[in-house]
Amino acid sequence: MKKGKIMAIGAHFDDVEINCGGTLAIAQSSGYDVIVIVIGDGVYIDRNKKISRNSSIAKKECLKAFKYLNLNKKNLITLNYKETKIPFDVKIIKKIEQTITFFKPDLILTHSPHDSHQDHYNTSRNVLAASRYNNNVLAWESIFPSKLIKNEISQPNIYIDISNCQEQKINAIKCYQSQIKKFNSYKMAWLDAIISRSRYRGVEIGCKHAEAFYAIKYKITL
Numbered sequence: 001m002k003k004g005k006i007m008a009i010g011a012h013f014d015d016v017e018i019n020c021g022g023t024l025a026i027a028q029s030s031g032y033d034v035i036v037i038v039i040g041d042g043v044y045i046d047r048n049k050k051i052s053r054n055s056s057i058a059k060k061e062c063l064k065a066f067k068y069l070n071l072n073k074k075n076l077i078t079l080n081y082k083e084t085k086i087p088f089d090v091k092i093i094k095k096i097e098q099t100i101t102f103f104k105p106d107l108i109l110t111h112s113p114h115d116s117h118q119d120h121y122n123t124s125r126n127v128l129a130a131s132r133y134n135n136n137v138l139a140w141e142s143i144f145p146s147k148l149i150k151n152e153i154s155q156p157n158i159y160i161d162i163s164n165c166q167e168q169k170i171n172a173i174k175c176y177q178s179q180i181k182k183f184n185s186y187k188m189a190w191l192d193a194i195i196s197r198s199r200y201r202g203v204e205i206g207c208k209h210a211e212a213f214y215a216i217k218y219k220i221t222l
């Protein structure tokens with residue numbers, strides 16, 4: 001019997017794995033239905049203005065990563081909007097609304113509306129508009145080099161113990177070789193930042209690793 005339904009919406013192909021990959025892996029293996037929407041097309045243009053990753057590589061990396069999270073292509077919806085130019089737009093809102101109507105999620109996870117990256121910020125706004133009738137909506141933390149630009153929500157208030165799935169999550173993120181190569185070339189310890197963040201959030205709730213969120217709206221049934 002299904003326990004519930006979780007919908008995660010990310011701007012880019014690795015956002016969901018980085019920010020709620022552990023949560024989705026645990027949810028899927030314990031009987032929840034999971035659907036992931038990726039708004040961007042996965043095309044990455046580097047600092048020399050060259051295409052360093054095309055859409056099909058991004059999707060391949062994503063489906064490889066999904067295997068580690070017990071997910072597959074049936075769990076994925078892509079909207080193919082141009083990366084760095086994702087708008088706050090009624091067409092995206094309607095597409096998310098249609099998925100909400102069809103899938104009926106009990107919990108929606110997405111970016112913070114205070115994320116400094118324009119794609120993350122606009123994705124969050126699209127999701128918050130589309131999910132206005134949903135009772136449980138959580139925003140995940142930003143990760144370096146993106147950051148939160150409002151202090152009051154930089155401390156999350158919902159934590160999920162992902163200790164049992166941390167390894168799966170990191171293996172999933174490692175499938176994004178294009179991202180690892182990119183951040184290595186910038187000399188950024190991107191993967192270390194992801195691991196350190198989950199360890200730090202784990203310490204805060206007395207476990208090894210955790211993912212943390214900020215409740216936009218969360219209904220408690222007693």
Ligand SMILES: [Zn+2]
Pocket residue numbers: 011012015120
């Ligand atoms: Zn992103």
